[in-house]
Amino acid sequence: xxxxxxxxxxxxxxxxxxxxxxxxxxxxxxxxxxxxxxxxxxxxxxxxxxxxxxxxxxxxxxxxxxxxxxxxxxxxxxxxxxxxxxxxxxxxxxxxxxxxxxxxxxxxxxxxxxxxxxxxxxxxxxxxxxxxxxxxxxxxxxxxxxxxxxxxxxxxxxxxxxxxxxxx
Amino acid sequence: xxxxxxxxxxxxxxxxxxxxxxxxxxxxxxxxxxxxxxxxxxxxxxxxxxxxxxxxxxxxxxxxxxxxxxxxxxxxxxxxxxxxxxxxxxxxxxxxxxxxxxxxxxxxxxxxxxxxxxxxxxxxxxxxxxxxxxxxxxxxxxxxxxxxxxxxxxxxxxxxxxxxxxxx
Numbered sequence: 001x002x003x004x005x006x007x008x009x010x011x012x013x014x015x016x017x018x019x020x021x022x023x024x025x026x027x028x029x030x031x032x033x034x035x036x037x038x039x040x041x042x043x044x045x046x047x048x049x050x051x052x053x054x055x056x057x058x059x060x061x062x063x064x065x066x067x068x069x070x071x072x073x074x075x076x077x078x079x080x081x082x083x084x085x086x087x088x089x090x091x092x093x094x095x096x097x098x099x100x101x102x103x104x105x106x107x108x109x110x111x112x113x114x115x116x117x118x119x120x121x122x123x124x125x126x127x128x129x130x131x132x133x134x135x136x137x138x139x140x141x142x143x144x145x146x147x148x149x150x151x152x153x154x155x156x157x158x159x160x161x162x163x164x165x166x167x168x
Numbered sequence: 169x170x171x172x173x174x175x176x177x178x179x180x181x182x183x184x185x186x187x188x189x190x191x192x193x194x195x196x197x198x199x200x201x202x203x204x205x206x207x208x209x210x211x212x213x214x215x216x217x218x219x220x221x222x223x224x225x226x227x228x229x230x231x232x233x234x235x236x237x238x239x240x241x242x243x244x245x246x247x248x249x250x251x252x253x254x255x256x257x258x259x260x261x262x263x264x265x266x267x268x269x270x271x272x273x274x275x276x277x278x279x280x281x282x283x284x285x286x287x288x289x290x291x292x293x294x295x296x297x298x299x300x301x302x303x304x305x306x307x308x309x310x311x312x313x314x315x316x317x318x319x320x321x322x323x324x325x326x327x328x329x330x331x332x333x334x335x336x
Binding site: 007010011016017020021024027028030031032036037038039056057059060061062063068071072075076079080081082083091092093094095096097099100101102103104105106107108109110111112113114115118119121122123125129130132133134142143144145146147148149151152153154155156158159160162165166167168 | 204236300313
């Protein structure tokens with residue numbers, strides 16, 4: 001865990017600032033090339049192994065946020081679904097979709113420049129979605145309903161009995 | 169908004185139960201064909217327009233959850249990043265990555281069978297990640313740090329001035 005003076009030193013680490021500056025540079029280039037204003041890079045062992053920019057509108061893919069694009073690219077490059085040992089640098093604080101993707105990908109740490117309030121001021125829903133997913137289901141703006149079915153645990157039962165499965 | 173008796177009627181709606189049963193059927197088939205134990209379908213105007221199963225391990229893609237796969241497929245089929253007018257049926261309660269993707273895709277509603285506690289018992293981190301993303305950054309198991317840079321709002325400034333941009 002990084003704390004106090006050590007944290008301040010980490011924040012001023014020139015290499016970290018350089019990786020983050022690259023993510024910011026990608027976010028600027030993205031606006032100039034038809035994408036959304038977000039960029040991210042993934043670093044392993046002091047080297048950038050993948051990058052991504054927001055391609056939601058040009059690619060008709062609402063999940064194509066910079067961080068998700070970078071994670072998918074890094075996993076393809078490294079032939080794994082597990083990015084333990086890697087760090088992600090993002091031009092803006094990851095939205096809850098991207099933050100959860102970072103957890104699923106087991107990244108070591110997250111470094112970002114602008115934050116969810118800056119994104120909100122720029123017209124993006126990051127902050128609103130953070131607040132929505134914390135709400136009980138019945139209070140959310142997108143209604144979520146559970147319907148129990150007789151066999152709804154069948155796939156989990158098969159999974160539990162499966163030998164040689166790859167867990168994540 | 170659907171409430172009380174109306175909600176109970178909605179839960180017993182045979183068509184809804186059929187769509188959900190299809191998502192559960194896909195989750196079972198997925199285990200038998202090398203994927204994770206999750207399935208989802210997207211419905212528009214009473215028809216299934218896309219489906220997805222969990223492909224994290226076979227495709228080396230930590231974001232390839234059933235709901236994300238189905239959303240990306242529906243967006244490709246319908247040539248849009250906006251799935252307003254569509255509903256998603258998932259064999260299990262969406263994890264926070266998938267739920268946030270559902271918000272970004274503007275789906276109308278979410279129907280699911282098993283829930284995050286069932287997923288936890290089956291060995292999956294959905295419940296843990298819900299709890300992690302609600303924590304303040306300094307308390308999370310994956311450290312998140314902001315480093316302000318001089319030009320970190322530049323992409324948002326360019327975005328604000330861009331004419332003809334596609335907002336989402």
